[in-house]
Amino acid sequence: MLSRADGKLIHALKSRSGREKHRLFLAEGVRVVEDLLAAGVDLEFAVISTTLGDSARGAALRGALARATALREVDEPALAQVTDTDTPQGVLAVARIPARGLGDIELAADATLLVLDAVQDPGNLGTLVRSADAFGVTAVIALPGTTDFWAPKVIRSTAGAAFRRPLVNARDEEVWGWLAQHEVAVYGADADGDPVDAVELRGRVALVVGNEGAGLRAQTRTHVARLVSIPMHGRTESLNVGVAAGILLYEFSRRQLRG
Amino acid sequence: MLSRADGKLIHALKSRSGREKHRLFLAEGVRVVEDLLAAGVDLEFAVISTTLGDSARGAALRGALARATALREVDEPALAQVTDTDTPQGVLAVARIPARGLGDIELAADATLLVLDAVQDPGNLGTLVRSADAFGVTAVIALPGTTDFWAPKVIRSTAGAAFRRPLVNARDEEVWGWLAQHEVAVYGADADGDPVDAVELRGRVALVVGNEGAGLRAQTRTHVARLVSIPMHGRTESLNVGVAAGILLYEFSRRQLRG
Numbered sequence: 119m120l121s122r123a124d125g126k127l128i129h130a131l132k133s134r135s136g137r138e139k140h141r142l143f144l145a146e147g148v149r150v151v152e153d154l155l156a157a158g159v160d161l162e163f164a165v166i167s168t169t170l171g172d173s174a175r176g177a178a179l180r181g182a183l184a185r186a187t188a189l190r191e192v193d194e195p196a197l198a199q200v201t202d203t204d205t206p207q208g209v210l211a212v213a214r215i216p217a218r219g220l221g222d223i224e225l226a227a228d229a230t231l232l233v234l235d236a237v238q239d240p241g242n243l244g245t246l247v248r249s250a251d252a253f254g255v256t257a258v259i260a261l262p263g264t265t266d267f268w269a270p271k272v273i274r275s276t277a278g279a280a281f282r283r284p285l286v287n288a289r290d291e292e293v294w295g296w297l298a299q300h301e302v303a304v305y306g307a308d309a310d311g312d313p314v315d316a317v318e319l320r321g322r323v324a325l326v327v328g329n330e331g332a333g334l335r336a337q338t339r340t341h342v343a344r345l346v347s348i349p350m351h352g353r354t355e356s357l358n359v360g361v362a363a364g365i366l367l368y369e370f371s372r373r374q375l376r377g
Numbered sequence: 378m379l380s381r382a383d384g385k386l387i388h389a390l391k392s393r394s395g396r397e398k399h400r401l402f403l404a405e406g407v408r409v410v411e412d413l414l415a416a417g418v419d420l421e422f423a424v425i426s427t428t429l430g431d432s433a434r435g436a437a438l439r440g441a442l443a444r445a446t447a448l449r450e451v452d453e454p455a456l457a458q459v460t461d462t463d464t465p466q467g468v469l470a471v472a473r474i475p476a477r478g479l480g481d482i483e484l485a486a487d488a489t490l491l492v493l494d495a496v497q498d499p500g501n502l503g504t505l506v507r508s509a510d511a512f513g514v515t516a517v518i519a520l521p522g523t524t525d526f527w528a529p530k531v532i533r534s535t536a537g538a539a540f541r542r543p544l545v546n547a548r549d550e551e552v553w554g555w556l557a558q559h560e561v562a563v564y565g566a567d568a569d570g571d572p573v574d575a576v577e578l579r580g581r582v583a584l585v586v587g588n589e590g591a592g593l594r595a596q597t598r599t600h601v602a603r604l605v606s607i608p609m610h611g612r613t614e615s616l617n618v619g620v621a622a623g624i625l626l627y628e629f630s631r632r633q634l635r636g
Binding site: 361 | 504507511534536607608609615616619620623630631
């Protein structure tokens with residue numbers, strides 16, 4: 119059975135304010151919870167359905183969860199009542215948001231950072247974190263106005279990447295000061311920027327990606343050393359922000375491939 | 378007022394079978410309907426809210442719609458009742474699905490095609506069409522198992538691209554036969570493929586992108602001449618299918634930039 123307090127906590131974690139108050143987030147579904155365990159994220163407790171153990175994969179997850187945290191077992195309708203998705207796949211974990219600030223980021227000499235300037239769509243945010251992980255970005259930093267990293271839809275879209283890379287929220291001046299102090303060259307994504315493949319990237323670099331509709335904010339532009347764009351054939355068309363950032367991160371990652 | 382028949386038709390067009398039966402689709406929102414008109418897609422009728430004309434942009438759209446098709450004007454609650462989104466933005470158009478088969482595609486000597494092999498998420502499908510448009514792809518061809526191009530969520534995600542490029546549904550054997558007949562070299566996206574930047578692309582090429590979870594189907598692989606991947610630094614991580622295809626299309630488009 120799920121206690122009234124557990125149900126109330128899970129409900130509270132569906133809003134950003136609730137997540138920020140409790141410093142906890144929800145992870146739903148077999149794959150997401152497997153990724154959570156693999157990354158060693160601290161769990162508060164997990165809710166599983168009585169049918170989770172029916173498959174071999176589910177039984178393995180149930181065993182791993184039992185070793186890692188407190189388990190609450192409920193029937194499927196009771197689980198569906200507290201989860202966000204239509205098909206909760208038998209498991210919901212309540213996990214601790216990794217406490218990470220700029221000071222926790224370890225910067226190699228050729229580190230790449232991704233900075234998000236008011237990205238608003240949860241699916242886009244999750245995709246950006248996933249691409250950042252795939253291309254070896256050291257950390258993802260969200261400026262104010264960016265949607266919450268720890269929203270269920272974002273977590274699902276990251277495909278586990280949210281648990282593998284530092285995700286940091288920080289105020290504007292804090293971020294720009296920290297980047298300058300660590301000699302990070304700041305590039306902004308903009309359709310009118312220089313073609314990214316013609317830009318020589320050296321040392322530590324940060325890519326700043328703006329809002330889906332409005333692009334980079336005016337105050338952000340004052341902190342960007344150079345604007346970069348995707349070289350396009352013919353007319354410049356809009357790309358989805360996740361795709362555009364993915365291509366730029368791909369190009370940023372190639373400097374390491376080139377040696 | 379919206380007649381009972383109009384309401385029933387709009388409702389029918391929310392399902393794929395209804396769209397296929399009537400050969401019509403729904404376009405919702407100011408931006409989408411502007412794109413629809415700009416592309417010259419045939420309209421059946423449009424439903425607008427009485428408040429659409431309150432903004433200059435809305436008033437301009439209302440005028441353009443009145444010249445293009447029959448208008449039904451209803452109050453906002455009545456419009457919200459028939460639309461798919463929470464905030465329908467004052468306009469819904471019922472438009473004709475452009476009738477396009479493989480035979481309608483005009484292939485230049487260096488054409489690039491995008492072939493979709495059972496892509497299932499509507500947001501991913503829309504993003505793929507949008508990227509295809511941005512990178513100058515001649516047409517997008519969907520194999521069986523791919524979600525419907527004309528679903529409202531797909532249309533929204535294409536950002537107008539659905540109206541600018543031929544989108545074709547065709548059976549497997551039909552597609553492979555047509556590609557062979559037109560001497561199109563077929564490349565499949567796969568994490569184990571050759572790094573795309575090391576592959577020399579000449580003449581007409583097609584990129585085949587598979588399902589989010591399962592990748593290319595076994596029967597599709599038999600028709601692919603070569604598998605291509607995204608060169609990654611270190612471990613190969615999964616990318617969102619829309620991002621992965623965007624990067625590959627970007628690389629495909631560069632052969633034209635290179636001259």
